[in-house]
Amino acid sequence: MTRQTRTPPSGPQHATIADVAKLAKVSKATVSRAMRDFPHVRPELRERVLQAARQLNYVADPNASRLASGKTRTVGLIATQLTTWYVSQLSAGIEDVLHPAGNDLLVSALSTPKRRQEVRDGQTQFRQRVDAAILVDVFVGKGWAPPPGDPPAIVIGERLNSGQSLGIDDVLGGFLAGQHLVAHGHRKITLIAGSSVTARFSPVVRYRAEGLQRAISGKGVEILGEVDGAFTIEGGYHAAMEILSRHPRQRPTAVFCFSDEMAFGALQACRELGLGVGSDISVVGFDDHSVAEAVGLTTIRQPVRLLGQRAAERALGAISGTTDHVHQVLPIELVERSSSGPAHRR
Amino acid sequence: MTRQTRTPPSGPQHATIADVAKLAKVSKATVSRAMRDFPHVRPELRERVLQAARQLNYVADPNASRLASGKTRTVGLIATQLTTWYVSQLSAGIEDVLHPAGNDLLVSALSTPKRRQEVRDGQTQFRQRVDAAILVDVFVGKGWAPPPGDPPAIVIGERLNSGQSLGIDDVLGGFLAGQHLVAHGHRKITLIAGSSVTARFSPVVRYRAEGLQRAISGKGVEILGEVDGAFTIEGGYHAAMEILSRHPRQRPTAVFCFSDEMAFGALQACRELGLGVGSDISVVGFDDHSVAEAVGLTTIRQPVRLLGQRAAERALGAISGTTDHVHQVLPIELVERSSSGPAHRR
DNA sequence: TTGTAGGCGTTATCAT
DNA sequence: ATGATAACGCCTACAA
Numbered sequence: 027m028t029r030q031t032r033t034p035p036s037g038p039q040h041a042t043i044a045d046v047a048k049l050a051k052v053s054k055a056t057v058s059r060a061m062r063d064f065p066h067v068r069p070e071l072r073e074r075v076l077q078a079a080r081q082l083n084y085v086a087d088p089n090a091s092r093l094a095s096g097k098t099r100t101v102g103l104i105a106t107q108l109t110t111w112y113v114s115q116l117s118a119g120i121e122d123v124l125h126p127a128g129n130d131l132l133v134s135a136l137s138t139p140k141r142r143q144e145v146r147d148g149q150t151q152f153r154q155r156v157d158a159a160i161l162v163d164v165f166v167g168k169g170w171a172p173p174p175g176d177p178p179a180i181v182i183g184e185r186l187n188s189g190q191s192l193g194i195d196d197v198l199g200g201f202l203a204g205q206h207l208v209a210h211g212h213r214k215i216t217l218i219a220g221s222s223v224t225a226r227f228s229p230v231v232r233y234r235a236e237g238l239q240r241a242i243s244g245k246g247v248e249i250l251g252e253v254d255g256a257f258t259i260e261g262g263y264h265a266a267m268e269i270l271s272r273h274p275r276q277r278p279t280a281v282f283c284f285s286d287e288m289a290f291g292a293l294q295a296c297r298e299l300g301l302g303v304g305s306d307i308s309v310v311g312f313d314d315h316s317v318a319e320a321v322g323l324t325t326i327r328q329p330v331r332l333l334g335q336r337a338a339e340r341a342l343g344a345i346s347g348t349t350d351h352v353h354q355v356l357p358i359e360l361v362e363r364s365s366s367g368p369a370h371r372r
Numbered sequence: 373m374t375r376q377t378r379t380p381p382s383g384p385q386h387a388t389i390a391d392v393a394k395l396a397k398v399s400k401a402t403v404s405r406a407m408r409d410f411p412h413v414r415p416e417l418r419e420r421v422l423q424a425a426r427q428l429n430y431v432a433d434p435n436a437s438r439l440a441s442g443k444t445r446t447v448g449l450i451a452t453q454l455t456t457w458y459v460s461q462l463s464a465g466i467e468d469v470l471h472p473a474g475n476d477l478l479v480s481a482l483s484t485p486k487r488r489q490e491v492r493d494g495q496t497q498f499r500q501r502v503d504a505a506i507l508v509d510v511f512v513g514k515g516w517a518p519p520p521g522d523p524p525a526i527v528i529g530e531r532l533n534s535g536q537s538l539g540i541d542d543v544l545g546g547f548l549a550g551q552h553l554v555a556h557g558h559r560k561i562t563l564i565a566g567s568s569v570t571a572r573f574s575p576v577v578r579y580r581a582e583g584l585q586r587a588i589s590g591k592g593v594e595i596l597g598e599v600d601g602a603f604t605i606e607g608g609y610h611a612a613m614e615i616l617s618r619h620p621r622q623r624p625t626a627v628f629c630f631s632d633e634m635a636f637g638a639l640q641a642c643r644e645l646g647l648g649v650g651s652d653i654s655v656v657g658f659d660d661h662s663v664a665e666a667v668g669l670t671t672i673r674q675p676v677r678l679l680g681q682r683a684a685e686r687a688l689g690a691i692s693g694t695t696d697h698v699h700q701v702l703p704i705e706l707v708e709r710s711s712s713g714p715a716h717r718r
Numbered sequence: 719t720t721g722t723a724g725g726c727g728t729t730a731t732c733a734t
Numbered sequence: 735a736t737g738a739t740a741a742c743g744c745c746t747a748c749a750a
Contacts, residue, residue: 040500040521042727053737058729066735087500089444090727092435093742108467114460121454121481132476135467154386154433175386259666290666297668297710317663320605320636322643364643388743399721404745412719436743439726721750727742734737 041082050078061086100130101341102156104145106163108135111315112330116162119334127342132156148173158341165227178344180337184229185353190344192336192354196230199326200237202360203310207280208245211369212308215247216278218255218265218288234284250278255288262291270299279369280308286315289323308366322364329356387428396424407432446476447687448502450491452509454481457661458676462508465680473688478502494519504687511573524690526683530575531699538682538700542576545672546583548706549656553626554591557715558654561593562624564601564611564634580630596624601634608637616645625715626654632661635669654712668710675702
């Protein structure tokens with residue numbers, strides 16, 4: 027019977043494990059072990075194999091090894107928005123950990139509520155492609171756990187009852203901002219939160235608002251409403267524009283935005299309306315975005331990159347069987363800059 | 373001989389193509405064809421297969437198909453810095469195209485010059501993992517082409533003699549900025565460029581500087597030097613700080629930054645030094661970063677996301693055998709905002 | 719139009 | 735400590 031060659035070997039194909047084995051005069055099994063630093067390989071042989079591999083410029087085909095081993099060496103990141111500063115910092119943090127460990131990161135957006143539901147039910151999109159998943163702002167619900175058969179998941183931004191989750195203390199975040207504004211004499215504050223749709227499901231939004239409430243309760247502070255900033259710059263701009271173009275009497279003296287990006291939009295609105303930021307109006311953001319310092323934005327700093335690193339570490343842990351059902355909380359702090367100051371007196 | 377079962381099927385494993393075949397009472401081959409919308413499959417059978425697949429919650433194991441077909445359905449992105457706004461927009465654009473086409477994006481940083489050299493010689497890191505690669509700011513050199521055996525590559529930010537590259541007209545970018553400043557009466561301009569190391573290899577930096585030169589030549593304009601802003605916010609801040617804290621006589625009236633992020637740093641420096649932006653000092657950036665509008669930064673807008681989309685389209689094209697050896701240039705424009713204005717008269 | 723069966727390159731089991 | 739070899743799950747050339 028003739029050997030069945032698929033495509034005529036057009037060019038110099040890549041070396042396979044068999045080529046290395048032949049050159050090093052050992053079996054494929056030994057090559058495989060040597061390449062992966064397994065014990066029980068005679069140093070001399072190991073050296074011979076590595077040298078042969080180098081000579082042939084050999085690297086194991088990831089697909090073949092994935093198929094054979096059943097491990098993908100890949101972690102999936104699922105987020106609602108990929109282009110935000112928050113998510114890009116997160117990915118950077120995740121990569122910090124994944125790459126040295128020889129793992130890949132597979133990113134996937136999840137824009138529609140429908141797809142969000144899909145994730146809760148089972149990560150079809152990542153099926154058999156990842157060993158673990160990191161979910162950010164998907165709002166799966168306290169009691170959630172990955173459906174049986176699905177890879178383990180780490181959840182960022184929501185506290186799971188039993189589990190693999192981490193985040194910051196959002197109540198504290200809201201509280202710190204509120205405390206700061208109250209201390210500066212502000213008595214009329216407007217919140218620029220997420221979209222109204224998100225708000226319903228998002229613990230993040232709820233908790234930050236709750237923290238603010240705690241800080242102001244009993245201080246005679248009025249919250250002039252919670253407007254929709256969609257967590258975008260434009261959203262923050264429009265929201266602020268609407269609020270701040272009111273008559274000074276009905277205007278807040280301070281605006282607390284649930285993200286720095288919305289705060290940037292608010293700053294723009296202030297500028298266009300000729301309001302002095304930090305004097306006529308105080309603006310406080312959330313995140314400590316990389317340009318927050320440059321624009322002098324007072325904000326609640328959260329360690330986003332670190333959050334990513336921790337998540338990745340736990341993902342790796344989960345893969346190797348460590349199931350630490352703990353909610354991990356990372357520290358935040360208020361960073362005072364020029365965008366906030368004493369309430370303007372009239 | 374006993375059947376050699378690897379791991380005892382601990383849980384309800386995932387359905388395989390064989391399961392679907394059995395349930396639909398067809399061969400594996402037919403399942404494979406039906407699932408991939410191949411022609412020459414009786415509609416009735418196709419329907420039966422799809423239904424069985426749905427019922428078993430079956431999705432093809434990507435690794436197995438990759439191994440069998442030799443295609444990874446993955447495109448690699450190699451960049452020097454992953455956390456910049458530019459690269460994150462680029463990835464977003466790439467994903468716009470890749471995802472609908474059922475392809476994955478694999479991202480890889482390339483921080484050190486040594487690793488950069490590795491890429492020029494052969495993309496070891498992506499070997500057998502991607503069907504095509506997109507290289508951004510790697511500066512491979514005009515005559516470069518992927519080494520034989522390596523997947524096709526699309527280069528962003530550098531014009532290859534023969535091929536697969538795209539970018540903007542950097543000379544024009546520098547020119548537009550220069551023209552704008554000259555028109556506003558500026559006669560002393562400082563450039564905040566990249567790091568001195570990068571500058572030597574980077575056509576981007578060279579061309580933008582050249583464009584500026586062209587715009588100012590013969591207009592009695594003095595370039596007060598090209599300082600290193602490292603393409604970061606902090607870098608821009610420090611560079612600007614140093615320049616602008618000089619005696620007014622030796623100070624430029626305008627600063628042209630080769631990225632918006634450096635311009636943000638420059639704006640911060642101005643604020644801290646009490647210099648009126650747009651009056652005492654004009655600042656022009658490059659990119660049209662998403663917060664540029666919010667801070668009123670005059671800048672050269674480049675369509676970064678579109679650049680990513682085009683690159684991805686060409687990557688997909690290259691995979692399917694289309695080799696269009698053309699350098700594609702995307703349009704840019706000056707966006708005038710409040711950070712620039714007439715030169716301050718003394 | 720459908721089925722059969724070999725092979726993709728690696729890992730892991732078993733035997734030595 | 736090393737070697738032989740059966741999976742892993744899919745794709746595809748070829749036969750029918």
